[in-house]
Amino acid sequence: MELTINGKVHQVDLDDDTPLLWALRDELKMTGTKFGCGAGLCGACTIHINGNPARACLTPIAAAKGARITTIEGLSDAGDHPLQQAWVKHNVPQCGYCQSGQLMSAAALLAANPQPSEKEIDSAMSGNICRCGTYPRIKAAIKDAVQFYEGGNSND
Numbered sequence: 001m002e003l004t005i006n007g008k009v010h011q012v013d014l015d016d017d018t019p020l021l022w023a024l025r026d027e028l029k030m031t032g033t034k035f036g037c038g039a040g041l042c043g044a045c046t047i048h049i050n051g052n053p054a055r056a057c058l059t060p061i062a063a064a065k066g067a068r069i070t071t072i073e074g075l076s077d078a079g080d081h082p083l084q085q086a087w088v089k090h091n092v093p094q095c096g097y098c099q100s101g102q103l104m105s106a107a108a109l110l111a112a113n114p115q116p117s118e119k120e121i122d123s124a125m126s127g128n129i130c131r132c133g134t135y136p137r138i139k140a141a142i143k144d145a146v147q148f149y150e151g152g153n154s155n156d
């Protein structure tokens with residue numbers, strides 16, 4: 001099956017019901033997307049499918065066939081998406097495990113809504129769990145990124 005990931009077509013020889021997360025990490029060695037719960041509960045595996053946030057652990061590869069898949073590796077060419085810059089500025093990560101998913105959820109939010117309210121940020125980020133409790137820094141970084149986000153500095 002062909003999967004289009006970060007603008008590149010990849011061939012994977014896996015059953016249709018294989019979770020996309022397995023294809024990304026085990027088959028294609030794109031390990032930026034994390035395995036947390038495997039049950040749609042933590043958000044660590046968040047990617048974009050046609051620009052919308054999705055749980056790679058719950059998405060069978062058959063459902064992603066023909067779609068535009070974006071992972072953290074493809075969020076920006078040089079790691080300079082406004083959110084990535086804000087993440088660095090605010091020293092957001094602690095252990096870092098949840099942060100790819102956090103960034104992908106935040107990026108999908110800003111792509112759809114470049115000027116989100118506090119409530120909209122809370123709502124968009126509510127499915128991403130951080131066991132290290134970096135939530136205040138995540139929110140500060142998103143609010144900072146909003147100031148210079150133009151919606152054009154993304155591969156999505």
Ligand code: FES
Nearest residue numbers: 036037038043057
């Ligand atoms: S690993 Fe997919 S939501 Fe937790």
Ligand code: FES
Nearest residue numbers: 095096130131132
């Ligand atoms: S930074 Fe450790 S889980 Fe979020």
